[in-house]
Every structure is written in C-alpha cells, then in structure tokens.
Amino acid sequence: MNRTDTAQWSFPMEKVETGVRRGGTLADFEAEAMPHLNDLHRTAQRILRDPTRAEDVVQEVYLQAWKSFHRFEPGTNCKAWLFKILFHSVNHYRRKWFRLRFLSENEQHLEENLPWQPSVPEQLTDRIILDALDSIPSEFKGVVLLVDVEEFSYKEVATILSIPIGTVMSRLSRGRKLLRDRLSGVAQSYGIRK
Amino acid sequence: MTCQNTLPQLDLYLDNQLDADDATLLRHHLEGCPSCRQELQFRRQFRNRLKDAVSSPPAPYLETRVLARVRSEAAVGKSVWFGLRRQIAGAAAVIVISVGAGGVAYHLDQLRIQDHAIQAASQQISSLMRVGFGDHMHCAVFGKVPRKLVKLEAVDNELPTAYKPLLKAVGEKLPAGYLLYTAHTCRYAGRTFQHLAMKKDDRIVSVIVTRRQDGERFDAKEVRGLLAQGGLPIYTNTAAQYQIAGLETADHLAYVVSDLTQGENSALMLALAPAVSGYLTSRPS
Numbered sequence: 001m002n003r004t005d006t007a008q009w010s011f012p013m014e015k016v017e018t019g020v021r022r023g024g025t026l027a028d029f030e031a032e033a034m035p036h037l038n039d040l041h042r043t044a045q046r047i048l049r050d051p052t053r054a055e056d057v058v059q060e061v062y063l064q065a066w067k068s069f070h071r072f073e074p075g076t077n078c079k080a081w082l083f084k085i086l087f088h089s090v091n092h093y094r095r096k097w098f099r100l101r102f103l104s105e106n107e108q109h110l111e112e113n114l115p116w117q118p119s120v121p122e123q124l125t126d127r128i129i130l131d132a133l134d135s136i137p138s139e140f141k142g143v144v145l146l147v148d149v150e151e152f153s154y155k156e157v158a159t160i161l162s163i164p165i166g167t168v169m170s171r172l173s174r175g176r177k178l179l180r181d182r183l184s185g186v187a188q189s190y191g192i193r194k
Numbered sequence: 195m196t197c198q199n200t201l202p203q204l205d206l207y208l209d210n211q212l213d214a215d216d217a218t219l220l221r222h223h224l225e226g227c228p229s230c231r232q233e234l235q236f237r238r239q240f241r242n243r244l245k246d247a248v249s250s251p252p253a254p255y256l257e258t259r260v261l262a263r264v265r266s267e268a269a270v271g272k273s274v275w276f277g278l279r280r281q282i283a284g285a286a287a288v289i290v291i292s293v294g295a296g297g298v299a300y301h302l303d304q305l306r307i308q309d310h311a312i313q314a315a316s317q318q319i320s321s322l323m324r325v326g327f328g329d330h331m332h333c334a335v336f337g338k339v340p341r342k343l344v345k346l347e348a349v350d351n352e353l354p355t356a357y358k359p360l361l362k363a364v365g366e367k368l369p370a371g372y373l374l375y376t377a378h379t380c381r382y383a384g385r386t387f388q389h390l391a392m393k394k395d396d397r398i399v400s401v402i403v404t405r406r407q408d409g410e411r412f413d414a415k416e417v418r419g420l421l422a423q424g425g426l427p428i429y430t431n432t433a434a435q436y437q438i439a440g441l442e443t444a445d446h447l448a449y450v451v452s453d454l455t456q457g458e459n460s461a462l463m464l465a466l467a468p469a470v471s472g473y474l475t476s477r478p479s
Contacts, residue, residue: 026268030261037260038252046248051396052339055256062260063267129247147209148241149248154211176205180240 029069032078033062039079040086043145047090049134061085080152084160087142132182140175147172195223200230204237253396254435254453255335258311262336266307308336315434320416323431326449327438329382330400334375334391334451343373343393359477363469364390364401369462372399399452399462403474406447412440421460423467430460439463443474 024032040061044054064085065072072081133141146157147168154172158165200223206212207220224231312331316324346365361377375391375398388403412429414420419430421439430439437459439450448470450463 026265029264034257034261037257038250041253041256042248042250045250052343055253055259055339058256059260059263062264066264066267126247129244133244133248144244145248149245154209173202173205179244 024069024074026066028074029066032072032074033065033082036079036082037062039150040082043083043150044086044090046130046133046145047138047142057086057089060089064089077156079150080156080160083146083150083152084162087161129183132179135182136175136178140171140178143168143171144175144179148176195219197223197227197230200224200227201233204230204234207234208238208241250396255398256396258331258335258434262304262307262311266304269303269307308332315436319431319433319438320413322410322412322447323417323429323433323438323440325383325385325404325447326400326402326440326451327433327436329380329385329387329389329402329404330391330398330436330438330449330451332382333380333387333389334398334400337376340376343375346372346374346392359473360388360401360403360470361390363473364466367465367469368392369465371395397452397454399450399454399459401466401470402449402451403470404447406442406445410442410447412442419456419460421464423464426467426471428460428463428467430456430463432456441467441471443471445477446474448474 037058041054041058044057044061045051048054048057061082065082068085072078133144136144142161143157146152146160147154152160154165154168157168157172161168200220203212203216203220207217212220224234308331312324312328315331316327319327346361346368372392372394375393377390380387380389385404390401392399392401412427414427414429417429417431417440421428421430426441428439428441430437432438436451436453437456439459439462441448441463448467450459450466452459452462454462
C-alpha cells in the first residue's frame with residue numbers, strides 16, 4: 001500500500017498545539033509510521049493469536065513509537081524500527097504471563113543430512129498453514145514471520161529481536177524445517193499424500 | 195556439488211544470502227538436477243503460500259483508532275479542560291473520572307479528538323446520516339474493546355428482554371462468521387440507541403436503532419444512493435471510508451454502518467432490512 005499521507009482514513013487535524021519531536025512533527029510521524037500499520041497488525045495477530053490483544057499491542061506500539069520519535073532518524077528504516085518496538089512490547093507482555101519455552105541453541109542439528117522432504121500440496125488451506133505456524137515454538141515463528149513474510153534481512157531481524165545473526169539463521173532454518181514437517185504430516189493425514 | 199550439499203543452501207539462496215561463487219555453483223547443480231530444481235520451486239511456492247495465509251486486508255477501524263490515539267497523545271491538553279466545558283454540558287458521553295487533574299484532562303483530550311474526527315469525516319453527509327454514523331464511530335470504533343467475541347447465538351440468554359427480538363432478527367439474516375462485538379444501549383449526542391456491533395475479518399459492522407424525532411426524514415436528494423427492498427426505501431452514503439445505510443419506520447430510524455465496501459454494506463442492509471423494519475413496526479411505540 002503506497003501512500004504519501006494517511007488520507008484514506010485520516011481526518012483533518014484540528015489546530016492543537018502538538019509537541020514537536022526531534023524526529024519531526026506529528027505529520028512526519030504519521031507519514032512515516034502509519035503505512036506499516038497493516039504489517040504490524042498481521043504479525044501481532046500471528047504472534048499473540050488473540051485479535052483483541054493484537055489490536056491493543058499495535059496501538060501501544062504506535063504510542064511508544066510517537067514517544068520515542070525523537071530517537072528515530074528520519075529516512076532510516078522505519079519499518080524495522082517499528083517492528084523492534086513490537087517485539088519488545090510482545091516480549092514484555094509475555095514475560096509477565098508466560099514462561100518462555102527454553103530450547104538449547106547449542107544443539108547441533110543435522111537437518112542437512114535428512115532425507116528428501118516431500119512437497120507441500122496446493123490443497124492446503126490458509127487455516128491449516130496458520131495452525132502449523134502456530135504449532136512451532138514462538139521464537140522460531142517470530143523469525144519465520146520476519147524473514148519469509150515481512151522480508152527483513154537477517155541483519156535487520158537480528159536488530160529487531162536483539163539477538164546475534166547466527167541465532168537468527170539457526171532459528172530460521174529450524175522453524176522452516178518444522179513448518180514443512182508439520183504440513184507434510186497434515187497432508188498425509190488428509191490422504192493428500194502417499 | 196551433490197544434492198546433499200545443495201539442499202541446505204536452497205533457503206540461503208532464496209534469502210539472497212549466498213555469495214556470488216556459491217550461488218553460481220548452486221545454479222550449475224540445479225541445471226542438471228530436476229529434483230533439486232523442484233525442491234527449490236516448492237520452497238519458493240511455500241513462502242508465497244505462507245505470505246498469503248498470513249496476509250489480511252487492512253482493518254480500517256484500527257487505523258482510525260490508532261490515529262486518534264496518537265493525536266490525542268500528541269495534543270498538549272492544558273487548555274482542553276475549559277474548551278470542553280461547553281461540550282460536556284450537552285454531551286452524554288461517559289467520562290471516566292480518574293484521580294488527579296491529569297487523568298481527567300487526558301480522557302477529555304481523547305473525547306475531543308474523537309468528536310473532531312467524527313465531525314470532520316461527516317461533513318459531507320446529512321445530519322440524519324450523521325446520527326447513525328456518529329454512534330458507530332463513538333461506540334464501536336472508539337469505544338472500549340471487549341475482551342471476548344462471542345457467536346450471536348450464544349448471547350441470546352444474557353441480554354435484557356428488549357434486545358432479544360432485534361438480535362434474533364439480525365442473527366437470522368446475518369451471513370456466517372460474524373461474532374458479536376457489543377450489544378447495548380448507548381447515549382450519544384442527546385439520543386438513545388440500541389446498538390449491535392459485529393465483527394468479522396477485521397471489519398466492524400453496527401446495526402443501530404434509535405427513535406425518530408418529529409420531522410426527521412431521510413431525503414433522497416441528500417443521500418448518495420437509494421435502494422429498495424420490497425418497497426422499503428433504503429438510503430446510503432459514505433463518510434470517510436465508512437458506509438452508512440439507513441431506513442425509517444413510523445417511529446424509528448435504523449442504520450447499518452461499517453467499514454465494509456459500499457456493495458457489501460448495502461447488501462447487508464438489504465438482507466437485514468425486512469426483519470429489522472418488521473421488528474420495529476411490531477413494537478408498541
């Protein structure tokens with residue numbers, strides 16, 4: 001969605017005194033940040049699996065982004081900056097209520113030497129794919145979403161999640177593999193595959 | 195390069211993370227290996243499939259809500275308390291009084307920004323259209339978000355008696371997949387509304403009913419569109435990207451307001467109109 005302003009859903013701004021942040025005015029913020037709303041929202045929905053919670057978090061992200069807009073350098077990667085705020089918010093929320101599932105990052109997995117994986121048939125519905133996505137550990141899911149859906153580079157993902165690039169790559173490869181495995185299993189149980 | 199060497203590099207290749215030499219070697223192997231080529235193709239398709247599955251069209255009301263929220267945060271609200279005195283006297287909006295002046299000023303800020311949004315968006319529509327539109331915005335878009343969405347059938351026993359026939363009428367004609375967002379009586383701009391709001395696929399739809407005041411009548415000239423359902427005129431218009439459809443009975447006005455497309459909103463109103471107007475005309479006035 002290409003927009004230079006948020007005209008589709010915006011309304012004329014009344015004359016209020018607004019704080020001017022070093023990053024720019026409120027109008028600058030809206031022009032830079034609002035176009036990423038939908039991407040943030042769909043990612044939040046997949047991570048949190050609760051549509052109401054996802055909406056709340058997206059609102060919080062934009063509030064936080066506005067408050068820290070003075071720290072944002074105009075012209076730099078706004079999408080990555082917003083996603084970093086998103087994952088920080090999500091982790092904060094999760095830390096309050098859940099224990100993170102611990103997986104050893106040091107385990108050597110030899111996925112490379114495993115036998116040929118059968119293709120995913122085209123009959124798989126969105127629901128089946130999303131369920132498979134939901135079934136993999138959240139750390140893997142996050143990285144798969146950021147690379148395969150949001151098309152961030154490994155380096156950007158490392159910044160967004162505050163983890164080393166090596167961890168990005170290992171979570172990514174394990175997450176993708178798990179996803180393929182789960183969907184292959186589902187396909188078999190549906191009798192789609194031999 | 196063997197298949198066993200190639201397979202683990204396919205994802206890196208698709209991620210543009212292979213250096214030029216490795217990429218060349220990989221391509222050489224693919225030229226002579228149909229099964230690895232097929233695997234590459236499958237992985238590429240799989241990513242597209244995943245993207246499609248995760249993607250959803252934008253939720254319009256969310257953008258409205260986020261914009262309003264950020265703007266009210268940005269507004270320096272010292273003067274707002276005095277400015278709003280006039281509005282508070284007439285408005286029926288619920289104001290949460292929190293301890294300390296800061297809290298009150300903050301909430302009033304939000305109301306003012308929201309009301310301004312509603313005014314600005316509805317400048318082109320008639321005042322009668324604005325009645326339904328305003329309540330939808332005030333209540334369903336800006337209102338407190340419920341924690342749980344439920345199927346319409348599930349709420350039947352929990353609502354006050356007054357709502358049951360309207361909910362039943364709407365529930366019978368509503369397409370599948372809608373969850374109940376809220377069902378309540380609300381007061382806004384001096385009027386009382388029965389308000390059902392439903393949610394489906396990131397769209398919010400309101401069915402709003404209010405008493406018709408003396409002399410109030412939809413004017414065919416003032417609205418953008420005019421439909422007919424079994425002789426019952428239905429008036430339609432658009433405000434910002436929200437769609438409004440209205441009908442009138444002897445004593446009531448009924449609206450369907452949403453961020454669906456114009457066609458979808460009209461279709462919904464056409465489906466609901468007979469049942470809703472039937473319910474309204476059968477009520478003792």
